[in-house]
Amino acid sequence: MNEKNTAETNPGLSKLTLWVMTVATGLVVANLYYSQPLLDDIARTFRVSNGSAGYIAMLTQIGYATGMLFLIPLGDMLKRKKLIMVDFALIIASLLLTAFAKSFLVLMMASFLIGFTSIIPQLIIPMAAHLSKPEERGKTVGQVMSGLLIGILLSRTISGYVGAHYGWQVMFMIAAGMMLLLWVIIYFLFPEIEPQYKGNYANLMRSLITLIKTEPLLRLASIRGFLCYACFGAFWTTLIFLLRQPQFNMGSQAAGLFGLVGAFGALGAVFMGKISDKGNPYQVTTFSVLLIVVSYIVFFVSAKSLAGLITGVILLDLGVQATHISNQTMIFTLSAEARNRLNTVYMVSYFMGGATGTFLASRAWNGFEWKGVTIIGLALAVAASLVHLFYRKTVQLQMK
Template sequence: MAVACGLCAGANYLNQPLLHSIAQSFGISDGTASVLVTCAQVSYALGLLFLVPLGDMLERRRLVVTLMGVAALGLLLSAASPRLPGQFTWLVLGTLLTGLFSVAAQVLVPMASLLASPAHAGRAVGFVMGGLLTGILLARTVAGVLSGIGGWSLSYWVTGAVMLAVAAVLAGVLPRSRSTAGLSYAQVLGSMWQLLTTQPRLRSRTLLGGFSFGSVSVLFSTMALLLGGPAHGLSDATIGLIGLAGVTGALMANLAGRLIDRGHATATTAAGVALLLLSWLPLWWGQQSVWIFIAGMLLIDLALQAVHICNQGVIYALAPQARSRINAVYMTGYFVGASTGSAVGAMAWLHGGWTGACLAGLGFGLCNLAALLHDRTLARSAP
């Protein structure tokens, strides 16, 4: 399940280091090629809203395998697009299919919590999330290596084939798992709004997730401008390798899961929020030293995963029979925070350079602190 989550999540990041090669292959501008990134993000968000809730309606093993199979077909269609009429159009279609159906990962995460014993649910979620995070971080590097070996399409061929193989394995090893709620699709979608309005801690934890990911997205949207600019003058390849430092977040995901199982979700969340705020100090100093920047990046990634895993541990316990719908609500807010952080980060860089970006990231962190205090009030007043 962890490998499947890594493949599904990473599939949406394959195109990011390949955009220039794709542009050259199709004879289009880099700007036109960058539309692929937007297509992947928008289709993934739509999948979160309209496909992930099916985990509370359909048999989950079959749902996961089907979603992964269609996502793999999207990858293979992308790989074959240079040989098809209307080449780039087929690549866009393949990207949309992959983004929409790769949300299988967000069905697997709550399913891991459901299948594990209550005493080990946090550890199970942390382990599966560790696979998801590792897939995101390694996707860009693996795509670049495969592109160097056999062209940009090779990364799509390989990833699509591996995803089909893993889907086949899951079909054989996952137990059958089905919700007993007996809801129609319209009722499933309508109940998501009801969950948001009737579960205060779902709202507070969604705010925590959105603000924390927003703060980190400020960093991700501007770090290449700092590292590749006059201050450091690093190449794209070197910047990509620095991004791999975030793989430590996968370790935090597993640790946070264990702490949740021991009843320390509140304290771990508080530590993550505090660490996220503090990380912006070495990140700001990072304009003087790459090594200090890397230290700040390690800290903020650890903080993000601590908050995120704790959030999932808390929200899954709110309504165990509706975990897929709760996860869909939470993850939608999580990615809204990410896109907002990216936009704010770009604007802050434009008007204030790296200092402006750091202040923007710190602002998201302070909003995160306010959300934490609100959540702790809700936790104390809960029956």
């Protein structure tokens, strides 16, 4: 693939800035996942069913997708750092609203707002790609993504522990404090990037449709990402319900500890980015999608096996994360001036997939429990494999 508009100017990317981006990405994205190990506790607090509590996670994912659709394109139109600073204030307000919610309805609204405002990682990742050298873009995206993925996984460990010892509301108070600290650090350390898009917001949004129509690799990444992240959401939303059953008799802290297991997959993110730079991205992604299929086969036979669940978690997280790295590295080569919009299309699809997987798995759990969840996940994983194979010739032509 040949990158368009390679003659771009930027202030460069120092090691310190890259590490700040990596840490910031992980801390902000964690806001989206604190609720997952706490769903059973939330259900008890508001006296709702586990299936209804699952809507909290689903609304957070939908909010994230909505925020990316309407806010992330502004990264091509407005100064990036200023946009990030304003958004931080909104994140803090959303977290505090969640912590002090007095009804389940308010909690659902606050959960949507957490997702809607916590879109900063999707401004940082294109920024890192923009500032990096073209030959190191996969490595750079991989490092920032490793922060994001570790944030996703360790957020469950942290919230599970805090929820078990101090109550689920305290977790969101702590998160608000961390966002305030991060706001100060970024204010002093992040570079500013001048926007390249000169049109108005309406034309900016219409250009998303144009990108979808004209970029087949963007369509591939979006559909593949939707299906893979649906598999991810299906598992992590319902894991706490399985662990609460008599064969395990575990709580939110145990569910959170599974995040430590999944972190092994996140640690492979930089490695997968390097392979995407030097090897054949399509072959790498073929392998990673197959890992997701295998993980759900393992989950299907592991309803009473802790070792099986641990094995499946490692396979699932490595597969999903490696596919995600490959998808983003691929779309960032398409157009330098449209990276935020390309990322918008992809990430909206990605998190709508997460919301879909969460919804389907929550419904499947109510009717068929773990067996229903694993069948849903396996069907989504197989669909991702078929889409990947369908686009094989298109990828080969684009890579020439």
